[in-house]
Amino acid sequence: MDKEYILKKWLAGELTDEELATFKKSEDFELNAKIIEGAKKFKASQFSTVRSYDEFKNGLKNKKSPLIRLNSYKTALRIAALFVISLGIYFAFLASNVTTVQTVASQKTTFELPDASSVVLNANSTAKYNKKKWADKREISLDGEAFFKVAKGATFDVITTNGTISVLGTQFNVKNRADYFQVTCFEGIVSVKSHREYFQLTQGKTIRIIDGTVVTDTIGYKKPRWIDNKSSFKSVPLYEVLNEFERQYNVTITTQNIDTKRLFTGGFVHDNIDQALTTITVPFDLTFKKENLTNITLYSSE
């Protein structure tokens, strides 16, 4: 069996007793074990312990917080742009006056904002905005993926955990998933502020940040493929392709012996699972097995 596969299973604590006995006899087992054991020397609580609840309570009474209190929304707005992102997140958590639109796996939805801008939300996504404040400030938080058609007007901000996207009337797509952040401009100009850098996208340009790496590219189509129920990828890690597959079909995919960091170029349809499975497995010479209605396993052919 593949050495890397066994290593992965050992790290996950999933080896059988027999496999473990064999693994312990391997040449570099001593080093492997030393690395795991050695990690404990870095344990946080040896150097810094969190305050007890009582200490916290005392701190609450005494603290003259230098931080801006967000009780006043207006005060926060005067602060530099850095805080816009944090503000958006807090704002997203405030239950009052916030309209939430949410989709689950294999669901898409379209909704309109108070100024007639429209948003198409992809599967497993959440958008939140304040209806009452919309006339003063167009600000919407997004977790997941959405395509925006923005009516001309004052700035329009989309706030995600990976960055803030600002536009004036235009059409653009934002994809914000764990480890994967991509903004595509279909019309107009979009500015993207991701906590490290600042980018501007014109029509047809896309920017992608995966695990810290920034890739810019040009796209030929006029709107996102997923709106037409197809997913399309260009040099995207396979694990993200599988994540999107799970979102669209509401299934769970397990892989065996596959390097899911490999870059995938291709796509799949959203309405025919067998065809979709074929198009994602063939390029890397993989095979699939449907365990039941909701679980699929992918295997390497080697």
Place this chain on the structure above:
Amino acid sequence: MPKKIKHTVCDEKVFSSIYKQYAKDLHDYLYYKFGSQMDINDKVQDAFMKLWDNCKDIVPEKARAFLFTVGKNMMLNRFKHQKVILKFQEIRPKDYTNETPEFLLEEEQFYQKYQKALNSLNEEQRVAFLLNKVEGKRHKEIAEILNITSRVVEYRIYSAFKIIKEQVKGFK
């Protein structure tokens, strides 16, 4: 008919139980993410204070997500340029049965390389690896804390391990 009592985070019983449940986890998460040079305790304090300030708008089930997002964001902009350093426990002669100076020196060197390796990991790898191997957290729990899937957690732990191994090998 018994009156239905709604527990919000403003209820001190609820708030204190949330504190006791998540304060250490949040502290450790920030520590592994940003290193031992930062004053993590202050940030944990601030995150809980914000939770308290907004207590009437947050339901208990969302408290964890709020705390971790707030904690992470507080540090993101201000400290992004600073180097991440994680301290390791001193190598003490009485911890070992074999006490030759050469051995102790080798151990010290091993951990220095280990420290360097941890600092070179991207923070997502480092956090997943340490939460799992040092704090004993399951993949599922780490996935919830980081808002990612278990598969991604598993992958990050594996990547971290490989990078560490590459940098420390040469020591037995």
